[in-house]
Amino acid sequence: MDRSPESFAEALASGDTDRVNEAIDEVEAVDATERVEEYPALFDACYPVYGNDDGYVRQAVVRFLRDAYPMLELQIAAVEGDRVDGYTTDDLAGIRDCLVELLLEALEDDDGRVRSAAVDGFDTLGVALDAAELTAERAALVDALDDLSDRLPEEKAEHAESAKRSVERMGFVGGLMSDIDIDSA
Numbered sequence: 001m002d003r004s005p006e007s008f009a010e011a012l013a014s015g016d017t018d019r020v021n022e023a024i025d026e027v028e029a030v031d032a033t034e035r036v037e038e039y040p041a042l043f044d045a046c047y048p049v050y051g052n053d054d055g056y057v058r059q060a061v062v063r064f065l066r067d068a069y070p071m072l073e074l075q076i077a078a079v080e081g082d083r084v085d086g087y088t089t090d091d092l093a094g095i096r097d098c099l100v101e102l103l104l105e106a107l108e109d110d111d112g113r114v115r116s117a118a119v120d121g122f123d124t125l126g127v128a129l130d131a132a133e134l135t136a137e138r139a140a141l142v143d144a145l146d147d148l149s150d151r152l153p154e155e156k157a158e159h160a161e162s163a164k165r166s167v168e169r170m171g172f173v174g175g176l177m178s179d180i181d182i183d184s185a
Helices: 005-014 017-029 030-050 057-069 071-078 091-104 112-131 135-151 154-179
Strands: none
Touching: 005 017, 005 071, 005 112, 017 057, 030 071, 030 091, 057 091, 057 112, 071 091, 071 135, 071 154, 091 112, 091 135, 112 135, 112 154, 135 154
């Protein structure tokens, strides 16, 4: 498969499960640091496909852009430094914001599959925010999800609440882990 952003967008727009899964596998195979540079172009090419009438295609866009997110925060936390290959968590803020906006939009989608994919995306983002110790960003995201949940109809609000719990849970788990004294264990 051609790894151009347009090729990925075409695969997602096809609605063909095999092509969609191949696109996701291809983008996941790319090194995370390479994905930092590629993500804006991928987002720009694939986001318009989200306007498709087919719920499966919209779900595929959410899954693809979620899985294309580089999650470099995990590598930065693992090296206990402030950067990996020259990138800091601040360098990821713009692409994180793009993904958050898409996921928030997807929580309002009429198709439950799309909303479920968004919940999974927030679970992924919760891990990244926790690893990077971005507590203020996580708190703002929880507030946004809470506000969204309050104004959505019940069926959609349930997905927003699930997304909020995913983001909160990661902060709670991270807080518990930081309280463990490894030297005394």
